[in-house]
Amino acid sequence: MSESHNRRIVLAARPKGLPSPANFRIEETAIPEPGDGQILLRILYLSLDPYMRGRMDDAESYALPVELGGVMEGGTVAKVVESRHPGFSPGEIVLSHSGWQSWAISDGTGLRKLDPAAAPVSTALGVLGMPGFTAYAGLLSIGQPKPGETVVVAAASGPVGSAVGQIARIKGARAVGILGGPGKLAFVRDELEFDAVIDHRAEDFEAQLKQACPAGVDIYFENVGGRVWDAVLPLLNDHARIPVCGLISQYNQSGPFPGPDRLPLVMRKILTKSLTVRGFIQREFVDQRPAFYAQMAAWIAAGRVRYREDIVDGLDKAPEAFIGMLQGHNFGKLVVRVSPE
Amino acid sequence: MSESHNRRIVLAARPKGLPSPANFRIEETAIPEPGDGQILLRILYLSLDPYMRGRMDDAESYALPVELGGVMEGGTVAKVVESRHPGFSPGEIVLSHSGWQSWAISDGTGLRKLDPAAAPVSTALGVLGMPGFTAYAGLLSIGQPKPGETVVVAAASGPVGSAVGQIARIKGARAVGILGGPGKLAFVRDELEFDAVIDHRAEDFEAQLKQACPAGVDIYFENVGGRVWDAVLPLLNDHARIPVCGLISQYNQSGPFPGPDRLPLVMRKILTKSLTVRGFIQREFVDQRPAFYAQMAAWIAAGRVRYREDIVDGLDKAPEAFIGMLQGHNFGKLVVRVSPE
Numbered sequence A, B: 001m002s003e004s005h006n007r008r009i010v011l012a013a014r015p016k017g018l019p020s021p022a023n024f025r026i027e028e029t030a031i032p033e034p035g036d037g038q039i040l041l042r043i044l045y046l047s048l049d050p051y052m053r054g055r056m057d058d059a060e061s062y063a064l065p066v067e068l069g070g071v072m073e074g075g076t077v078a079k080v081v082e083s084r085h086p087g088f089s090p091g092e093i094v095l096s097h098s099g100w101q102s103w104a105i106s107d108g109t110g111l112r113k114l115d116p117a118a119a120p121v122s123t124a125l126g127v128l129g130m131p132g133f134t135a136y137a138g139l140l141s142i143g144q145p146k147p148g149e150t151v152v153v154a155a156a157s158g159p160v161g162s163a164v165g166q167i168a169r170i171k172g173a174r175a176v177g178i179l180g181g182p183g184k185l186a187f188v189r190d191e192l193e194f195d196a197v198i199d200h201r202a203e204d205f206e207a208q209l210k211q212a213c214p215a216g217v218d219i220y221f222e223n224v225g226g227r228v229w230d231a232v233l234p235l236l237n238d239h240a241r242i243p244v245c246g247l248i249s250q251y252n253q254s255g256p257f258p259g260p261d262r263l264p265l266v267m268r269k270i271l272t273k274s275l276t277v278r279g280f281i282q283r284e285f286v287d288q289r290p291a292f293y294a295q296m297a298a299w300i301a302a303g304r305v306r307y308r309e310d311i312v313d314g315l316d317k318a319p320e321a322f323i324g325m326l327q328g329h330n331f332g333k334l335v336v337r338v339s340p341e
Helices: A051-055 A121-125 A130-143 A159-170 A182-191 A205-212 A226-235 A263-272 A282-301 A315-326 B051-055 B121-125 B130-143 B159-170 B182-191 B205-212 B226-235 B263-272 B282-301 B315-326
Strands: A005-011 A024-030 A039-047 A076-083 A093-096 A103-106 A112-114 A150-154 A174-179 A196-199 A217-221 A236-244 A276-279 A309-313 A333-337 B005-011 B024-030 B039-047 B076-083 B093-096 B103-106 B112-114 B150-154 B174-179 B196-199 B217-221 B236-244 B276-279 B309-313 B333-337
Touching: A005 A315, A024 A315, A039 A093, A039 A121, A039 A315, A076 A121, A093 A103, A093 A121, A112 A121, A121 A309, A121 A333, A130 A159, A130 A217, A130 A236, A130 A282, A150 A159, A150 A226, A159 A174, A159 A217, A159 A282, A174 A182, A174 A205, A182 A196, A196 A205, A205 A226, A217 A226, A226 A236, A226 A263, A236 B263, A263 B236, A263 B263, A263 B276, A276 B263, A309 A315, A315 A333, B005 B315, B024 B315, B039 B093, B039 B121, B039 B315, B076 B121, B093 B103, B093 B121, B112 B121, B121 B309, B121 B333, B130 B159, B130 B217, B130 B236, B130 B282, B150 B159, B150 B226, B159 B174, B159 B217, B159 B282, B174 B182, B174 B205, B182 B196, B196 B205, B205 B226, B217 B226, B226 B236, B226 B263, B309 B315, B315 B333
Parallel strands: A150 A174, A150 A217, A174 A196, A217 A236, A236 A276, A309 A333, B150 B174, B150 B217, B174 B196, B217 B236, B236 B276, B309 B333
Antiparallel strands: A005 A024, A039 A076, A039 A103, A039 A333, A076 A093, A093 A112, A276 B276, B005 B024, B039 B076, B039 B103, B039 B333, B076 B093, B093 B112
């Protein structure tokens, strides 16, 4: 890892389907110089998240796509190395959105200072950051779990799903997790203490899910789409709520999708069960962030919310790790260590 | 119309697809005798509504299906002919749920007395009844129209759609109606004063709809499904709300539906636009009924809400009229005059 240059990973070509290493390109440039009112950041950690797949397409979305040749977008934890800004001092650690690179300039906009004594700073990208807040806001504001209700979440060992299930349990609901692989299953069952955990790779997955939800499903926190959605749909109770947070199973697909057409039956279910299906992005709920930071830190301190990080060393490994994540190969919040703290 | 017998229409066979007259059977029985605490009702008006198609199937729904050989379900306006109940006197007019028949017994449960001086009593089945309340509750509680927003509703000359558009305008929103046929179009444009009206039978329907919604669609009140849904979907704005009230275009279809599978693109739209898709049935909002009765009566009195009834004479005509309604042949709230007032 060169300290004399800025290394950055840019979008070399838009992927069709699953991205490949050829969609990315590593570039070296000079380390930028901060101007007046600016700070120079050395990136410590880069967050890799499923939403980034959407930014690689030029389809219409809630966010602009990454430009071809542009630095891949992403949340980062960084150290202030040089400051020409009155609000920041060298040595401070901040949460920034500097993307897939090792150095960055900021004018301070949108930065949040982190306290390394309070929690490992990498958690600002996970359980105490965007994924944790996504779980918190989506589950509590849209899902609105009540004691005794059943909450189902897929990708249950990931940063969003693991928080969804644990917060559901704190609110008195039953948490049923879906995931892929025996290691993840044991973790979510034994460490996170979900009420039931199911491997979607099991041949009798649908039957296991039904058995795990004897009183039906009141909240399905949608991270994945596809086969999991199909299995949950017949189990939904009247007035079930479905916060739609992600659809990772279909990010690498493009239409037209082969039949049969599932939409008429889904719409009929929405009608006859008075379902609420609500897409969201966490920044809609920005007003709740201060409450989240305080509440989640307290839950972690009390051992009521646990988390797992999957840390990959070196920015060069980001494309491979990202591609693996889209296939479920990560185990916990996927973070790239760009530079030692 | 025999006054010496009760005539009733029962479900003779469950339909596959569009019902036919053979799915119904007319029976004659003795006029029932009221017991202690009961009243005898002579039915004046029977409401015909799209939801009844669902009751003819034995598929799972929010309501039990009509039994084979059972009287078809339906809302009715009736006159008290004989009373052995302290709360009712002969000559009073009530809203009841007596079904497709000419006489009925009631113990008073669920009856609502109507004031013939306040409004034509048939409106208790339409604009001042379940359809009007469906529009009111779905639009205001789920749709939540704001001034300047665009509200799209199909079946816009029908009892629900016509109220949706007019209430939207009262709330300062733009109302765009979709319907089939030039007579209905002129009525909704000239009498109901929607901001735009489009015939879904037009070859360039999608283009016309887009032109009628230059600022996109904030609320799509879903009555129909099918082609209208497909045309509205690309026009939906961020945070658009979709109260799902009915899906008349698919009530006569059963799966599997031929591809392509439209669900993945709809889910992607829900996610990326932060859409709310919310199925409902008006009785969820029962607490709002008193406010509705007062508000809607005031709007009608002020000429701010207008309505149209399509009255068919004779209970025997109910099956044919119902089948026609499922094909869009009615023009206004479809009501059967079972007996003269």
